[in-house]
Amino acid sequence: MTWWRESDWLTRSGLVCLAVLVLVTVVGTVFGIGGDPGAMVGPRLAPPGGEYLLGTDQLGRSMLPRLFEGIGTTLLLSTLAVLVTAVLATLLGIAAGYYGGWLGEVVMRLVEVLYSFPTIVLAILVAAVAGPGQAATMCSIILITIPLMTRVVRASAVTVAERDYVTSAVISGAGWPRILMRHLVPNLSGTIAVQGTYALSVGILVEGGLSFLGFGVQPPQSSLGALIQQGSTYLLTAPWLVIVPGIVLIVAILAINVFGDGLRDGLEPREARSLV
């Protein structure tokens, strides 16, 4: 773990925060801590503390298990979507950067078209076509994160394609699957990992925003965005319904972002200089 030793405290705490969040959610969900998320057990809009640790919502459902379910939904949706993005963007980026030609032109044109939409507007359009729900949310995340990732992978693929080991592999008669899997993908993996973490934070943000507008995850399913959307009706009487999932959302995105920054600085160390 040389990476761990070389990283600074911020990068490490980002990773630790994320791991704790995932662990708590998994444990909470598996052991059913706080009871059934769908059961209307308590008084309505009870404040946090006492029997219901994080209070109850407008239907008397305990917020703690709803929060576990919400974190799980949000992270799962975003992670799955980003995995799809990573695979597609890697293939498209290599197609554009290594093979080039008309294929590259087509790929870059498609990327340019997707890049022309402001993110939330694109997400709204997708939700309007596919109908609000988890499928629309995942599609939106994929379409929103693909352009940037493809561009960055392409830029890296252009430089990797000029390296001597690729040339010698071509000369020794290696087929394209071998060049792809043995030379291109391993040397692009750092770039993909960094872009993947950023895409994950974008994905969580998109899920939240789309669900907040009512086009994303639909009740009774909970997600961080859906919890905030449902809670915002009772903002003045029961602020904890918004503040608790809001803080979790901020912590998750922040942890991923600082971890991504650290990862990037580790892979592409830069000199820094102070003028004052």
Add this chain to the structure above:
Amino acid sequence: MRLFSWWLRRALSAVVTLFLVSILIFAASRLMPGGFAEVVLGPFATPEQKAEVAAKYGLDESIVVQYWLWLTTALTGDFGISMISGEPVTTEFGLRLPVTAELALFGVAAALLIGVPLGVWTAVRAGGRRGRAALGRLASGLGVSVPEFVLGSIVVFLFSRYALGLTVGGYVPVGEDPVGNLQSMLLPAAVLSVFVIAVTARTTRDAVLGVLVEPYITAAIARGESPGFIVVRHVLRNASIPVVTVLTTVTAYLLGGAVIIEYLFNLPGVGTYIVQAVGRRDYAVVQAGVLLAAVVFIVMNTLTDAAAGVLDPRFGSAAKGRKR
């Protein structure tokens, strides 16, 4: 001349992208479930009534004909009529654009007057000690990590509970009451600015850090030039391209409608209108709104490239020399 032909090619490419974008938007709005006739007539409409509505609004033509009609009339500035209000879409957007433009103005001003200086300042003081650099990263990370609907909700809660002379939600036109307008716009503008400032500062910081390690800065330090002079004279122009890019992207994003902020603060802007139009299946409005956002984006991107050509004279020639 070389630069001019480069610009020309860039503009042509933007037109092609725009064309593809328009096809995509048109196809998307036709794929939306629940036909317009059902929305207007309700669930108990007879097929004859539906056919009548379809004929009235041109929905019975083939899809290619519909696209062509839409595109050709759109190019003359006519985006059809809102099927809900019966008013021209252009009129409807005209009513809402001032709200969005005002919000965008605040956002861009914040980016320019606070974001850029903040980025330069943190970059110039960044190097050296590791702990301090991490703190800077944490602060800028926090700014881009707080979703606007979370921050917005917290602000709405605080200012609704403890009224501090600011209006929460709603909009007062400037013409009616300039002070009231400012009171109603201050909170949404502030929430918007947090993200905009953080993004601008981050990008500026990265750009300046990249320039600071260049040999000509070493030379300037060796000549004994003051830090302020070095920043103004050597750093700003060389770091300007990413900064200009982020500024134009932010502008385009804001003009396309800061959807979530407008929705949250109940501002009658373009963003809120698009969200409502999707819910009502108001085809013409959705098409025009999304297209408007995309046009602004593409125009801004093209202008950014033009600006990059001016700021860095190598741009035009490099594009010609290197194929990749």
